[in-house]
Amino acid sequence: MNPLVLKGVRPYGEGDPTDVLVRDGVIAAIGATAADGAAGAETVEGGGAVLLPGFVDLHTHLREPGREDTETIATGSAAAALGGYTAVFAMANTDPVADNAVVVEHVARRGREVGLVDVHPVGAVTVGLAGERLAELGAMARAGVRVFSDDGHCVHDPLLMRRALEYSKALDAVVAQHAEEPRLTAGAQAHEGEHAARLGLQGWPAAAEEAIVARDCLLAAQVGARLHVCHVSTAGAADVLAWAKARGTQVSAEVTPHHLLLTDDRLATYDPVNKVNPPLRTARDVERLRQALADGVIDCVATDHAPHAVQDKDCEWSAARPGMLGLQTALPVVVETMVRTGLLDWRGVARVLSERPAAIAGLPDQGRPVEVGEPANLVLVDPGARWVVRGAELASIAANTPFEGMELTGRVVATVLRGRVTAAGGRIAA
Numbered sequence: 001m002n003p004l005v006l007k008g009v010r011p012y013g014e015g016d017p018t019d020v021l022v023r024d025g026v027i028a029a030i031g032a033t034a035a036d037g038a039a040g041a042e043t044v045e046g047g048g049a050v051l052l053p054g055f056v057d058l059h060t061h062l063r064e065p066g067r068e069d070t071e072t073i074a075t076g077s078a079a080a081a082l083g084g085y086t087a088v089f090a091m092a093n094t095d096p097v098a099d100n101a102v103v104v105e106h107v108a109r110r111g112r113e114v115g116l117v118d119v120h121p122v123g124a125v126t127v128g129l130a131g132e133r134l135a136e137l138g139a140m141a142r143a144g145v146r147v148f149s150d151d152g153h154c155v156h157d158p159l160l161m162r163r164a165l166e167y168s169k170a171l172d173a174v175v176a177q178h179a180e181e182p183r184l185t186a187g188a189q190a191h192e193g194e195h196a197a198r199l200g201l202q203g204w205p206a207a208a209e210e211a212i213v214a215r216d217c218l219l220a221a222q223v224g225a226r227l228h229v230c231h232v233s234t235a236g237a238a239d240v241l242a243w244a245k246a247r248g249t250q251v252s253a254e255v256t257p258h259h260l261l262l263t264d265d266r267l268a269t270y271d272p273v274n275k276v277n278p279p280l281r282t283a284r285d286v287e288r289l290r291q292a293l294a295d296g297v298i299d300c301v302a303t304d305h306a307p308h309a310v311q312d313k314d315c316e317w318s319a320a321r322p323g324m325l326g327l328q329t330a331l332p333v334v335v336e337t338m339v340r341t342g343l344l345d346w347r348g349v350a351r352v353l354s355e356r357p358a359a360i361a362g363l364p365d366q367g368r369p370v371e372v373g374e375p376a377n378l379v380l381v382d383p384g385a386r387w388v389v390r391g392a393e394l395a396s397i398a399a400n401t402p403f404e405g406m407e408l409t410g411r412v413v414a415t416v417l418r419g420r421v422t423a424a425g426g427r428i429a430a
């Protein structure tokens with residue numbers, strides 16, 4: 001592999017533009033003379049762009065196997081690379097479910113064949129995501145799984161959740177919980193509040209999330225295991241997390257870009273592109289989630305990238321499936337909600353999009369500092385580029401973005417995986 005020179009880039013957006021030399025997949029030199037003697041090197045013109053560690057998504061639905069009409073590991077990997085990601089965690093709610101070593105090995109192998117991003121399969125906690133008995137966590141751990149989740153479903157039986165935490169502790173893994181008390185959300189269509197009431201939609205109360213977050217924090221503390229909370233969406237859940245962290249519970253949490261930007265006033269459109277699980281909440285929740293992400297109560301941003309077919313979105317609200325695309329819009333939404341608001345600087349962006357998710361999942365070669373000797377998993381960001389989101393132009397097969405037509409700030413210039421350019425100038429590298 002030829003050396004790579006990133007010319008005129010600003011690590012963490014700090015200082016004057018400089019050059020970065022990448023050789024054999026590692027950052028070999030940083031500075032004005034870094035490119036000297038790198039004959040035959042491939043060059044990326046940075047134009048003063050911000051250089052960060054490559055993003056890590058703990059929560060991606062790649063839909064393969066089973067729903068290759070909406071996304072495949074190849075198209076989802078392309079969306080990830082274009083979005084600045086160097087590693088993604090593929091959720092287990094595929095068909096067949098990734099609840100055994102055969103399916104997780106297939107997903108990992110397919111990810112390696114595509115080669116655009118490290119694809120880490122998430123293993124299901126329970127057989128068939130049915131919430132009745134534990135899946136073969138040990139066999140999946142031997143196949144390399146370090147994150148277990150029934151996402152899309154809550155592991156609502158407290159004894160089963162306790163056992164899952166005990167096993168995952170022994171396996172040095174983490175359980176990522178979709179916090180939704182199902183008895184409180186039966187038939188729910190939208191956040192329980194003024195907008196849902198006006199439209200006559202069955203409500204999804206905040207307490208259904210908060211009760212499970214609180215219960216699971218208590219269980220994790222009891223067992224001494226690590227818990228990760230998926231897609232936190234309410235102010236109350238952030239308060240519970242702050243309390244649990246203050247008392248030393250090993251809990252981490254993610255928030256999605258859409259929950260940082262959108263509110264349930266989107267319900268007025270009656271467009272199911274805005275239907276998602278957990279639902280869009282209130283402006284007060286959005287405000288609290290941003291603050292919690294800024295101060296570390298919420299550790300990271302995860303996309304919950306959830307592609308859906310046209311017939312599952314372009315239909316009446318109650319028949320529509322919940323979920324939104326996220327991989328190619330996460331960065332600009334974080335820029336809009338966290339950077340332009342002054343809540344995070346670029347070191348903070350590196351923390352929430354790369355360092356913390358890599359640490360939570362135990363990835364040794366991702367989320368590393370932009371320093372000589374570190375693996376060259378990198379993303380170059382043009383912080384001021386403005387662009388209009390068009391679902392049809394995204395790399396995913398599905399087009400269900402809630403940001404359709406919105407002008408956002410911040411664009412990925414290039415993504416580098418172990419020293420190889422995977423995406424540049426908005427295109428997948430040959």
Ligand SMILES: NC(=O)N[C@@H](CC(=O)O)C(=O)O
Nearest residue numbers: 061151152276277306322323
């Ligand atoms: N987040 C979503 O709205 N959808 C997810 C699963 C789920 O959490 O319901 C999906 O797989 O489509």
